[in-house]
Amino acid sequence: MSKNTLFDKVWDAHTVATLPSGQTQLFIGLHLIHEVTSPQAFAMMRDRGLKVPYPERTVATVDHIVPTEDQSRPLADSLAEEMMQHLENNTKEHGIHFYNVGSGSQGIVHVIAPEQGLTQPGMTIACGDSHTSTHGAFGAIAFGIGTSQVRDVLASQTLALGKLKVRKIEVNGTLQPGVYAKDVILHIIRKLGVQGGVGYAYEFAGTTFENMDMEARMTVCNMAIEGGARCGYINPDRVTYDYLKDRDFAPKGADWDKAIAWWESLRSDKDAEYDDVVVFDAAEIAPTVTWGITPAQGIGVDEPIPTVAQMPVDERAIAEEAYQYMDLAPGAPIIGTKVDVCFVGSCTNGRITDLREAAKFAAGKQVATGVKAFIVPGSERVKKQAEAEGLDVVFKNAGFEWREAGCSMCLAMNPDKLVGRQLSASSSNRNFKGRQGSSSGRTLLMSPVMVIAAAVTGKVTDVRELMN
C-alpha cells in the first residue's frame, strides 16, 4: 500500500532528474507570467539568445499596474506604460498568449487561470508571484518564483527545487455564520505564525475545506504563502471537477473521464505519512481581523488587541512596532476603530462568490459619510458576470465605486493608493507597512463581508451584528 501525499505524487510525476546539488529538476506544466516579474527574465533570455521551447505552456496577463478607472493608452504613468509594452512585445516575440486589457479575459493572474480551466489538479504551476499558491486549491503544486527562475522556466520549462516537507492542516466542522474562508486562513496564520510554514507545503484537509466551494478554497491556498509555506493545496474532489467541467481549457469528452481517473489517483493516500499534522476546530473561528503589520497579527473581531505580556517572547518586538505604526493601543478593542478606505478585491477575495456575498451585505445600506469604498473585480470575466447579476448596481446604489479588473489597492502599483495615514479595511492578503501605496498607510485585513460592514458603519464592525 502506498502512503504518499498528493504533494509526493505530483512531485514524483514531474521529476526530470536529481541535480548534482541534490535539488530536483521539476517539469513545470503551466507557467503564468505578468508585467512585473517577466521583463528582466525576457531580457536575460535575449542576452543569451534563448528561445522559449514550449510557448503554449506559458500564459500572460497584466494585472498589477492596470488602472481601474482610466485605462486609456498610453497609460498616464510612463513606467506602467513601459511595462505594458514590454509584455506586449515579449509575448508577441515568443508566441505566448497574452490576455490584454479589453480581451474579455484579462485580470489578476491567480483569478484568470482557474476561471479558464487552465489550472488543473496534478499540475505543477509556477509564476513570478508569491500568491501562486492559490492554484493549489485544485490539487496542483503551485509555486511563486523569482525573476531568475522565471527565466529558467521560460528557457527550459523546468525549475531546480528542493523538496518540501508536508504539514497537514486539518480543520473540521461547520463555520459559524459570518465566518468565511478568509477568516479560516487568517486564524491558521495567527496560530502558526508567518514563519510557521517555512520549508513546508501545506495540505489543507478536513470537513471544513471539503465543504467549501472552489473559490473559498482558493482564498485559503492564496494565503498559504503568508504563513510561510511555499505552497498550499487541497486534494481534488467532486467540487473541483464540477467547477472545472466545460471550462475553456478543461479536458473534454473521453479525455475528461481519463483526467478524472488520473486526478483521483493523486489524492493523498488515507494513511499517507506527513511531516507534521495540526488540527483546528471550525467552531473556534470568529470573523478575524488583523491589527498589526503582518498577517499573523490577527484577532477575532470581538477580542481586544493583545498586550505585549500576552505574546510569545519572539513576537514582542514586532508587536511593539505594530502598535506604534498602526497607532492602535494594546488591550483596546479593535471593534469601533474608524476606517477611511474600504477595498474589496485582490486575488484573495476578488472572485464572483466574494462579490455576491459582499453585495448581499451591501444591499439597501449606505457607505458611511467620509469613507471611500470601492469594489474591484478580479478579472474582466468576474466583472461581466457581476454586472449580469446586477451586483454593480447594488454596490453603486449603496455608495461604492465599481471599477475595472486589476490588483488595484492590494499593492497600489497603480493609481489606487492610500493617502497619508489613512486606515483601510481590505479584503487583500498583506498588511505590511506602506503596502497600500502610502508609506505611512495602514491596513486591516478581513473578509469581504467584514469590509462591507466597515464601509457602511465607518468603523471596524462585527459582521454578525449586521446579520440579526
Ligand SMILES: CC(C)[C@H](C(=O)O)[C@@H](O)C(=O)O
Ligand atoms: C509584484 C509581485 C512580484 C508581488 C508578489 O510576488 O507577490 C505582488 O503580487 C504582491 O502581492 O506582493
Ligand code: SF4
Ligand atoms: S492582487 Fe495583490 S497579492 Fe494578488 S497578485 Fe495582485 S498584488 Fe499580488
